[in-house]
Amino acid sequence: MSTVTATPPETRPVKSTAPLDANSTVKESKQKDVGPTAEERRRWGNVSMWAVGWLALAHIVVLAAPFTFTWTGLIVMLGLHWFTGSLGICLGYHRLLTHTGMKTYGWVRYLFATIGTLAGEGSPLDWVADHRKHHACSDQEGDPHSPNEGGIWSHMFWLAFHTHNGERKEYLQRWVPDLYKDRGMRVLDVLFLPIHIAFGAALFAVGYLASGVELGTSLLVWGMFVRLVTVLHATWLVNSASHMWGYRNYETTDDSRNNWLVAIVAYGEGWHNNHHAYPRMAKHGHKWWEFDITWQAIRLLRATGLVWDVVDYRNAAEKQENFAKRAA
Ligand SMILES: [Zn+2]
Numbered sequence: 001m002s003t004v005t006a007t008p009p010e011t012r013p014v015k016s017t018a019p020l021d022a023n024s025t026v027k028e029s030k031q032k033d034v035g036p037t038a039e040e041r042r043r044w045g046n047v048s049m050w051a052v053g054w055l056a057l058a059h060i061v062v063l064a065a066p067f068t069f070t071w072t073g074l075i076v077m078l079g080l081h082w083f084t085g086s087l088g089i090c091l092g093y094h095r096l097l098t099h100t101g102m103k104t105y106g107w108v109r110y111l112f113a114t115i116g117t118l119a120g121e122g123s124p125l126d127w128v129a130d131h132r133k134h135h136a137c138s139d140q141e142g143d144p145h146s147p148n149e150g151g152i153w154s155h156m157f158w159l160a161f162h163t164h165n166g167e168r169k170e171y172l173q174r175w176v177p178d179l180y181k182d183r184g185m186r187v188l189d190v191l192f193l194p195i196h197i198a199f200g201a202a203l204f205a206v207g208y209l210a211s212g213v214e215l216g217t218s219l220l221v222w223g224m225f226v227r228l229v230t231v232l233h234a235t236w237l238v239n240s241a242s243h244m245w246g247y248r249n250y251e252t253t254d255d256s257r258n259n260w261l262v263a264i265v266a267y268g269e270g271w272h273n274n275h276h277a278y279p280r281m282a283k284h285g286h287k288w289w290e291f292d293i294t295w296q297a298i299r300l301l302r303a304t305g306l307v308w309d310v311v312d313y314r315n316a317a318e319k320q321e322n323f324a325k326r327a328a
């Protein structure tokens with residue numbers, strides 16, 4: 001596979017004005033201060049009991065899945081999997097909030113941030129901060145989840161420890177100053193747990209009212225917990241598998257790979273080498289066969305006028321070409 005050289009990914013949140021180039025014009029030199037390294041984080045005093053408790057609970061409840069199976073539960077699970085995984089995490093948290101790959105109305109931004117919150121991967125503040133730091137230090141010291149520290153570490157164990165090393169406010173102000181200033185995002189941060197309790201209760205209530213306790217329990221276990229755990233592992237595969245296995249279209253400074261299996265289960269995010277080469281580009285599939293279902297949702301939103309200035313190009317020439325194609 002031939003590779004082309006791409007300049008290193010952006011390292012900081014971008015300004016609201018869309019740059020000409022999907023590599024972003026905001027390229028800050030690598031910070032000496034990379035924050036806590038994996039080694040500094042791995043200590044008992046830094047264990048995040050909330051994260052460990054939350055993730056353990058979700059995995060334990062999934063053990064009840066075989067006993068609470070219904071076809072309705074499975075369909076609701078799959079629908080919510082796409083809704084929270086693709087629209088919430090891939091589109092909302094990742095391409096919109098982290099990388100500002102498009103512009104939109106304030107209410108649309110909050111809507112997608114809320115859907116992302118329902119995926120149970122942490123509040124927008126924590127998720128976006130960790131992911132921006134991942135891009136700034138990919139597979140180097142300071143990367144929150146590099147497979148260089150072990151495959152299982154990059155997949156899930158990194159979540160057992162705070163990424164901020166105790167100074168959360170400082171960490172957020174350093175990595176997500178734009179979101180931290182936003183009262184709506186701070187509200188979502190506080191509402192993380194209540195929103196899940198309300199959503200779980202609503203799922204149970206709908207099933208119970210429709211058909212009784214059996215369906216209520218099925219919707220709760222499948223629609224909430226089976227869905228949470230499978231979306232979590234799909235996202236985690238991007239951090240682990242897509243930094244270990246697959247092919248590369250671009251010679252980036254990290255170990256990112258394009259992995260088709262991860263692209264399927266994680267709604268297009270498995271084209272991760274493409275993404276590391278052009279982080280702001282909202283279109284993650286760069287070759288014709290690299291199907292990206294989240295990109296299809298973005299195209300639909302653009303067609304309806306709900307998002308605009310979508311970064312679907314690598315450079316100014318490609319920007320013009322894409323614009324002409326759409327206008328034709
Ligand atoms: Zn990565």
Ligand SMILES: [Zn+2]
Nearest residue numbers: 098131275279
């Ligand atoms: Zn990213």
